[in-house]
Amino acid sequence: MESTQAFAGLLHAVAEVQYLSRHGESDKDMLAASLNSILVTNPDSVADVYPDRFSQRKGMQLIQSQLGEQGQKDVELTRYLVGILALERKLSRNANALGMLAERINQVERQLHHFAITDEQVIANLASIYSDIISELGPKIQITGNPNCLQRPLVQQKIRALLLSAMRSAVLWRQLGGKRRHLVFARKAIVDAATKSLSL
Template sequence: MSHNLENQTLAFAGICQAAHLVQQVARQGSIDNKATLTATLNSILVTDAEQTADVYGGQDQLTLGYQTIVDQLSNKSARKNAELTRYLVGIVALERKLAKRQDLMAMLGERINQVKRQRHHFELLDDQILASLASIYSDIVSPIGPRIQVAGNPTYLQQTPVQHQIRALLLAGIRSAVLWRQLGGKRRHILFARKQLVARAQSALRK
């Protein structure tokens, strides 16, 4: 299996992991695994990694993402989730629109650099950082549409910290979608190369 497909699958696992965490926080109000949450959100700020896996702090930080690929794309899977698929499709569609807007991409880069500077004073999961990441998504990404409608428990969805986490995670999904496209990932691969994606994800889970 080619090294490029391995990296494409890794980046796609990043998209899947972000989408899965969006669903989890929308339904439960919190994320069970803080290390997974941290790796996913930190990927937004890693813009000069030498290797693809370094964006996430190593391949082992994407276990949830790889498992989501297997669950969502495997023909035999009984764990397919239409809501999760909708998030994945929405993230990829938004990134495609964003990629055509160099002005917005430049703004995105500048705003991310501002958050990097904030990180000198705050932890990644601090409310201040989450609010800053959420505002990048709200100000730059979401308006280009179509908007991703997140379903979940209304009690949690009305809470500002939960809203910030969801938007920050959607931004992380966009970041992985940018990486996936840069590595040659295309929407048709989700349909026509799903066997290869699943096989690669299963291989990564066995390591």
């Protein structure tokens, strides 16, 4: 069940990327929920990483639609998901990148004494962490959407910050035993866990 929460967090973050790339804006609470997860580096439980129930519900619904038998599969979301999981595998094997990542996230935590998580300066900082560390690990994830939106610097920064959030959830998902093969061979169990979560 905990790994399903992490996977819901991952899907929610890439869905926010997709929405932002098409519309040029995002719900502030949803954005905050995704970005806050980056900073919870020593949680007592997975619930500490995803305290926002509304964004978790959205993630669980995305699991149903992406992995369920009846769901409308979104090929673009799948592409983003596969890209993040590929980068996460490279990150997990790169001790130097992991060390730099921890150091840079600590810097952002200090910044939050003065700014909100959705402040432009914090978003710019999170975006630069993604560009400097994660993007360098492998093929870049190609984001499609409205060209007018994608040209705006703040939109670009929010997308990179959200991809960093997706990476956070991917790391957690793997730490909790999640494996790519589960998305093929254990789909029903993951969907059932999401459905159960939505009924609570």
